Amino acid sequence: MSANEFDHPFVATTYDTVEGSREDLDLYASIADEMGARSVLDIGCGTGALAVRLAAEGRAATGVDPAGEMLEVARGKPHAEKVRWIHGTAVDAVPVAEAPEARGLPAELAVMTGNVAQVFTRDEDWLATLRAVHACLVPGGHLVFETRIPERCSWEDWAQQRESRWHAPGVGEVREVFEVSEVDLPLVSFRSDSHLPDGTVVPSTSTLIFRSVEEIIRTLAEAGFEFLETRDAPDRPGREWVVIARRA
Ligand SMILES: C[S@@+](CC[C@H](N)C(=O)[O-])C[C@H]1O[C@@H](n2cnc3c(N)ncnc32)[C@H](O)[C@@H]1O
Missing domain, CATH: 3.40.50.150 (Vaccinia Virus protein VP39)
Structure with missing residues:
Protein backbone atom coordinates (compact mmCIF):
# COMPACT_ATOMS: atom_id res chain seq x y z
CA MET A 1 0.00 0.00 0.00
CA ILE A 149 -15.59 18.76 -15.00
CA PRO A 150 -12.43 19.19 -17.15
CA GLU A 151 -13.97 21.97 -19.27
CA ARG A 152 -14.43 24.05 -16.11
CA CYS A 153 -10.57 24.25 -15.77
CA SER A 154 -10.59 24.43 -11.93
CA TRP A 155 -6.79 24.56 -11.91
CA GLU A 156 -6.96 28.09 -13.34
CA ASP A 157 -8.89 29.20 -10.22
CA TRP A 158 -6.46 27.30 -7.98
CA ALA A 159 -3.49 29.07 -9.59
CA GLN A 160 -4.90 32.41 -8.32
CA GLN A 161 -5.04 31.26 -4.68
CA ARG A 162 -1.31 31.20 -4.02
CA GLU A 163 -1.15 31.99 -0.32
CA SER A 164 -3.62 31.67 2.51
CA ARG A 165 -3.62 31.76 6.29
CA TRP A 166 -5.86 29.68 8.49
CA HIS A 167 -6.10 28.62 12.10
CA ALA A 168 -5.33 24.99 12.92
CA PRO A 169 -6.78 24.00 16.33
CA GLY A 170 -3.98 23.18 18.75
CA VAL A 171 -1.33 24.36 16.28
CA GLY A 172 -2.00 28.04 15.61
CA GLU A 173 -1.87 30.12 12.45
CA VAL A 174 -0.76 28.19 9.39
CA ARG A 175 0.56 29.92 6.29
CA GLU A 176 -0.11 27.84 3.24
CA VAL A 177 1.73 28.44 -0.01
CA PHE A 178 0.17 26.74 -2.99
CA GLU A 179 1.22 26.35 -6.60
CA VAL A 180 -0.11 24.50 -9.61
CA SER A 181 3.16 22.91 -10.70
CA GLU A 182 2.15 21.29 -13.98
CA VAL A 183 -0.85 21.13 -16.28
CA ASP A 184 -0.40 18.26 -18.71
CA LEU A 185 -4.00 17.32 -19.40
CA PRO A 186 -5.69 15.19 -18.35
CA LEU A 187 -3.21 15.45 -15.42
CA VAL A 188 -2.82 18.45 -13.14
CA SER A 189 -0.12 18.51 -10.44
CA PHE A 190 0.10 20.88 -7.54
CA ARG A 191 2.11 21.46 -4.42
CA SER A 192 1.34 23.11 -1.14
CA ASP A 193 3.65 23.89 1.76
CA SER A 194 2.09 24.43 5.17
CA HIS A 195 4.30 26.64 7.34
CA LEU A 196 3.51 25.98 11.01
CA PRO A 197 4.11 28.51 13.82
CA ASP A 198 7.07 26.46 15.15
CA GLY A 199 8.88 26.74 11.82
CA THR A 200 8.02 23.25 10.61
CA VAL A 201 7.08 23.05 6.93
CA VAL A 202 4.73 20.25 5.88
CA PRO A 203 5.04 19.76 2.12
CA SER A 204 2.34 18.08 0.08
CA THR A 205 2.34 17.21 -3.62
CA SER A 206 -0.47 15.71 -5.60
CA THR A 207 -1.53 14.87 -9.15
CA LEU A 208 -5.17 14.57 -10.14
CA ILE A 209 -6.72 13.32 -13.36
CA PHE A 210 -9.54 15.16 -15.09
C1 LIG B 1 -9.57 14.41 -0.56
S1 LIG B 1 -9.51 13.03 0.49
C2 LIG B 1 -11.24 12.60 0.55
C3 LIG B 1 -11.59 11.86 1.80
C4 LIG B 1 -13.09 11.59 1.99
N1 LIG B 1 -13.63 10.80 0.92
C5 LIG B 1 -13.85 12.88 2.12
O1 LIG B 1 -14.78 13.14 1.35
O2 LIG B 1 -13.54 13.62 3.05
C6 LIG B 1 -8.85 11.77 -0.57
C7 LIG B 1 -8.70 10.42 0.11
O3 LIG B 1 -8.37 9.46 -0.89
C8 LIG B 1 -7.54 8.52 -0.29
N2 LIG B 1 -6.83 7.72 -1.31
C9 LIG B 1 -5.67 8.01 -1.95
N3 LIG B 1 -5.33 6.99 -2.76
C10 LIG B 1 -6.30 6.05 -2.63
C11 LIG B 1 -6.52 4.75 -3.19
N4 LIG B 1 -5.67 4.23 -4.07
N5 LIG B 1 -7.61 4.06 -2.82
C12 LIG B 1 -8.49 4.58 -1.93
N6 LIG B 1 -8.34 5.80 -1.37
C13 LIG B 1 -7.26 6.52 -1.71
C14 LIG B 1 -6.60 9.36 0.56
O4 LIG B 1 -5.92 8.60 1.54
C15 LIG B 1 -7.59 10.36 1.14
O5 LIG B 1 -8.12 9.94 2.38
Missing part, protein backbone atom coordinates in the same frame (compact mmCIF):
# COMPACT_ATOMS: atom_id res chain seq x y z
CA SER A 2 1.66 3.23 -1.05
CA ALA A 3 1.60 6.26 1.23
CA ASN A 4 -0.06 9.42 -0.02
CA GLU A 5 -0.11 13.07 1.07
CA PHE A 6 -3.01 12.42 3.45
CA ASP A 7 -1.01 9.91 5.48
CA HIS A 8 0.55 12.61 7.67
CA PRO A 9 -0.50 13.49 11.25
CA PHE A 10 -0.78 17.24 10.53
CA VAL A 11 -2.77 16.76 7.32
CA ALA A 12 -5.07 14.15 8.89
CA THR A 13 -5.75 15.99 12.16
CA THR A 14 -6.50 19.29 10.40
CA TYR A 15 -8.41 17.80 7.45
CA ASP A 16 -11.88 18.30 8.96
CA THR A 17 -11.08 21.92 9.91
CA VAL A 18 -9.96 22.64 6.35
CA GLU A 19 -12.98 20.91 4.81
CA GLY A 20 -15.52 22.71 6.99
CA SER A 21 -19.17 21.76 7.40
CA ARG A 22 -19.28 19.23 4.53
CA GLU A 23 -22.53 20.17 2.81
CA ASP A 24 -21.06 18.20 -0.13
CA LEU A 25 -21.89 14.99 1.73
CA ASP A 26 -25.63 15.79 1.99
CA LEU A 27 -26.10 14.67 -1.60
CA TYR A 28 -24.56 11.27 -0.87
CA ALA A 29 -26.74 10.79 2.21
CA SER A 30 -29.82 11.67 0.16
CA ILE A 31 -28.78 9.30 -2.65
CA ALA A 32 -28.38 6.52 -0.05
CA ASP A 33 -31.96 7.32 1.04
CA GLU A 34 -33.25 7.47 -2.51
CA MET A 35 -31.74 4.05 -3.27
CA GLY A 36 -32.82 2.59 0.03
CA ALA A 37 -29.24 1.42 0.57
CA ARG A 38 -28.87 -0.54 3.80
CA SER A 39 -25.14 -1.09 3.31
CA VAL A 40 -22.57 1.38 1.98
CA LEU A 41 -18.89 1.08 1.09
CA ASP A 42 -16.98 4.38 1.25
CA ILE A 43 -13.78 4.11 -0.81
CA GLY A 44 -11.12 6.64 0.21
CA CYS A 45 -13.22 7.43 3.28
CA GLY A 46 -10.50 9.65 4.76
CA THR A 47 -11.51 10.89 8.22
CA GLY A 48 -14.80 9.04 7.86
CA ALA A 49 -17.23 12.00 7.86
CA LEU A 50 -19.70 10.22 5.60
CA ALA A 51 -19.17 6.69 6.94
CA VAL A 52 -19.98 7.67 10.54
CA ARG A 53 -22.99 9.70 9.37
CA LEU A 54 -24.38 6.71 7.44
CA ALA A 55 -23.65 4.34 10.32
CA ALA A 56 -25.45 6.69 12.73
CA GLU A 57 -28.49 6.43 10.42
CA GLY A 58 -28.45 2.67 10.93
CA ARG A 59 -26.75 1.59 7.70
CA ALA A 60 -23.96 -1.00 7.67
CA ALA A 61 -21.02 1.20 6.69
CA THR A 62 -17.54 0.15 5.61
CA GLY A 63 -14.81 2.75 5.17
CA VAL A 64 -11.59 1.91 3.35
CA ASP A 65 -8.56 4.16 3.03
CA PRO A 66 -4.81 3.60 2.55
CA ALA A 67 -3.91 6.58 4.79
CA GLY A 68 -3.63 5.17 8.33
CA GLU A 69 -3.44 8.68 9.83
CA MET A 70 -6.82 9.58 8.28
CA LEU A 71 -8.37 6.37 9.64
CA GLU A 72 -6.94 7.16 13.07
CA VAL A 73 -8.98 10.41 13.09
CA ALA A 74 -12.02 8.55 11.76
CA ARG A 75 -11.83 5.94 14.52
CA GLY A 76 -12.07 8.66 17.17
CA LYS A 77 -15.43 10.02 15.98
CA PRO A 78 -18.86 9.39 17.49
CA HIS A 79 -20.45 6.28 15.92
CA ALA A 80 -17.03 5.12 14.60
CA GLU A 81 -17.48 1.84 16.47
CA LYS A 82 -20.42 1.03 14.18
CA VAL A 83 -18.27 1.35 11.05
CA ARG A 84 -16.05 -1.40 9.71
CA TRP A 85 -12.73 0.32 8.87
CA ILE A 86 -10.32 -1.23 6.39
CA HIS A 87 -6.78 0.11 6.11
CA GLY A 88 -6.13 -0.31 2.40
CA THR A 89 -7.64 0.21 -1.01
CA ALA A 90 -10.86 -1.07 -2.59
CA VAL A 91 -8.95 -4.23 -3.55
CA ASP A 92 -8.46 -4.98 0.16
CA ALA A 93 -12.22 -4.72 0.74
CA VAL A 94 -13.18 -7.41 -1.79
CA PRO A 95 -14.91 -10.26 0.08
CA VAL A 96 -12.75 -13.39 -0.08
CA ALA A 97 -13.95 -16.94 -0.63
CA GLU A 98 -13.06 -17.98 2.95
CA ALA A 99 -15.20 -15.17 4.44
CA PRO A 100 -17.62 -14.15 1.69
CA GLU A 101 -20.15 -12.39 3.95
CA ALA A 102 -18.22 -9.89 6.06
CA ARG A 103 -20.65 -7.46 7.75
CA GLY A 104 -21.79 -4.78 5.31
CA LEU A 105 -20.25 -6.41 2.24
CA PRO A 106 -21.22 -7.00 -0.47
CA ALA A 107 -22.78 -3.53 -0.24
CA GLU A 108 -25.82 -2.04 -1.94
CA LEU A 109 -24.07 1.27 -2.56
CA ALA A 110 -20.42 2.29 -3.02
CA VAL A 111 -19.31 5.92 -2.95
CA MET A 112 -16.19 7.98 -3.57
CA THR A 113 -16.58 11.48 -2.13
CA GLY A 114 -14.13 14.37 -1.99
CA ASN A 115 -12.95 13.76 -5.57
CA VAL A 116 -11.24 10.49 -4.62
CA ALA A 117 -11.95 9.24 -8.16
CA GLN A 118 -9.41 11.77 -9.46
CA VAL A 119 -6.47 10.27 -7.55
CA PHE A 120 -6.35 7.24 -9.85
CA THR A 121 -4.16 8.83 -12.49
CA ARG A 122 -3.28 5.60 -14.30
CA ASP A 123 -6.02 3.74 -16.12
CA GLU A 124 -4.79 0.42 -14.71
CA ASP A 125 -5.26 1.66 -11.11
CA TRP A 126 -8.65 3.19 -11.91
CA LEU A 127 -9.83 0.00 -13.60
CA ALA A 128 -8.47 -2.17 -10.75
CA THR A 129 -10.42 0.03 -8.31
CA LEU A 130 -13.63 -0.13 -10.36
CA ARG A 131 -13.32 -3.91 -10.69
CA ALA A 132 -12.76 -4.25 -6.94
CA VAL A 133 -15.80 -2.05 -6.25
CA HIS A 134 -17.80 -4.23 -8.64
CA ALA A 135 -16.77 -7.28 -6.58
CA CYS A 136 -17.82 -5.47 -3.37
CA LEU A 137 -21.35 -4.71 -4.63
CA VAL A 138 -24.47 -6.82 -4.77
CA PRO A 139 -25.77 -7.40 -8.30
CA GLY A 140 -27.62 -4.22 -9.28
CA GLY A 141 -25.77 -2.24 -6.57
CA HIS A 142 -24.87 1.36 -7.32
CA LEU A 143 -21.60 3.27 -7.48
CA VAL A 144 -21.73 7.04 -6.97
CA PHE A 145 -18.71 9.32 -7.22
CA GLU A 146 -17.83 12.88 -8.07
CA THR A 147 -15.21 14.23 -10.41
CA ARG A 148 -14.41 17.78 -11.52
CA ARG A 211 -11.32 12.43 -17.08
CA SER A 212 -13.85 13.31 -19.75
CA VAL A 213 -17.33 11.91 -19.37
CA GLU A 214 -16.66 9.66 -22.40
CA GLU A 215 -13.60 8.20 -20.63
CA ILE A 216 -15.64 7.68 -17.48
CA ILE A 217 -18.39 5.86 -19.35
CA ARG A 218 -15.84 3.73 -21.26
CA THR A 219 -13.91 2.70 -18.14
CA LEU A 220 -17.10 2.02 -16.17
CA ALA A 221 -18.29 -0.31 -18.96
CA GLU A 222 -14.89 -2.04 -19.06
CA ALA A 223 -15.22 -2.79 -15.33
CA GLY A 224 -18.77 -4.14 -15.67
CA PHE A 225 -20.81 -1.06 -14.75
CA GLU A 226 -23.73 0.48 -16.58
CA PHE A 227 -23.49 4.26 -16.62
CA LEU A 228 -26.85 5.74 -15.55
CA GLU A 229 -26.47 9.51 -15.27
CA THR A 230 -24.49 12.49 -14.08
CA ARG A 231 -25.99 14.94 -11.61
CA ASP A 232 -24.88 18.40 -10.66
CA ALA A 233 -23.29 18.76 -7.23
CA PRO A 234 -25.74 21.25 -5.59
CA ASP A 235 -23.02 22.95 -3.55
CA ARG A 236 -20.66 23.21 -6.56
CA PRO A 237 -23.03 23.83 -9.48
CA GLY A 238 -21.49 23.42 -12.92
CA ARG A 239 -18.09 22.43 -11.51
CA GLU A 240 -18.39 18.72 -10.80
CA TRP A 241 -20.27 15.73 -12.06
CA VAL A 242 -21.78 13.32 -9.62
CA VAL A 243 -21.67 10.09 -11.61
CA ILE A 244 -24.17 7.31 -10.93
CA ALA A 245 -23.53 3.81 -12.26
CA ARG A 246 -25.00 0.39 -11.60
CA ARG A 247 -23.29 -2.99 -11.34
CA ALA A 248 -24.48 -4.61 -14.55
